[in-house]
Amino acid sequence: MLNEKLKNHHLILASGSPRRQEFFKSLGLEFEVRLKPVKEEYPPRLTHFEISNYLAQLKALPFKNDLNPKDILITSDTIVWHENMALGKPRDSDEAFSILKSLSDKTHEVITSVCFTMTNYEKTLHNITKVTFKALSDEEITYYVKTFKPFDKAGAYGIQEWIGQIGVSKIEGSYFNVMGLPIHLVYKTLNSIVDSH
Numbered sequence: 001m002l003n004e005k006l007k008n009h010h011l012i013l014a015s016g017s018p019r020r021q022e023f024f025k026s027l028g029l030e031f032e033v034r035l036k037p038v039k040e041e042y043p044p045r046l047t048h049f050e051i052s053n054y055l056a057q058l059k060a061l062p063f064k065n066d067l068n069p070k071d072i073l074i075t076s077d078t079i080v081w082h083e084n085m086a087l088g089k090p091r092d093s094d095e096a097f098s099i100l101k102s103l104s105d106k107t108h109e110v111i112t113s114v115c116f117t118m119t120n121y122e123k124t125l126h127n128i129t130k131v132t133f134k135a136l137s138d139e140e141i142t143y144y145v146k147t148f149k150p151f152d153k154a155g156a157y158g159i160q161e162w163i164g165q166i167g168v169s170k171i172e173g174s175y176f177n178v179m180g181l182p183i184h185l186v187y188k189t190l191n192s193i194v195d196s197h
Contacts, residue, residue, distance in 0.1 A: 080155030
């Protein structure tokens with residue numbers, strides 16, 4: 001459906017995340033994966049979705065001069081916001097353990113921002129999902145970190161993995177957003193871009 005509407009456009013997904021690529025495939029979209037390294041740093045004054053918005057836009061910058069008029073570039077960033085702090089990807093097992101320990105028996109927010117860039121257009125949107133973990137035992141956290149090595153994931157966990165299945169007691173908002181892409185918003189936005197461009 002959407003793929004038919006997009007036939008005159010060229011979708012570029014600037015993400016190495018297998019989960020995000022899988023989402024695009026499941027929507028039946030034809031797209032190209034194009035990667036350019038970006039140092040994911042943001043000004044300390046930013047908070048909450050300002051951080052993920054900034055990083056999603058930052059990831060689009062290296063592509064700006066390479067885009068053709070019918071290209072639609074999609075960049076995104078996910079952060080975990082907990083107790084007024086952005087939790088990124090853990091550097092090692094110890095950090096992963098302490099992040100998960102801090103999320104145990106509490107509610108945090110997962111914020112994903114998506115930036116759509118064309119030669120004459122840019123739009124950034126974000127989505128927030130609230131996730132509550134049960135009280136996680138040290139054994140459960142250690143087992144998860146050791147077995148699943150969640151070092152490429154903001155907040156040190158993947159909700160679709162074992163820790164999400166045994167640990168998440170409540171979720172408010174989009175499940176897919178927690179996996180890294182508010183796919184319903186991407187679908188809606190791509191439809192509106194094609195209708196207006």
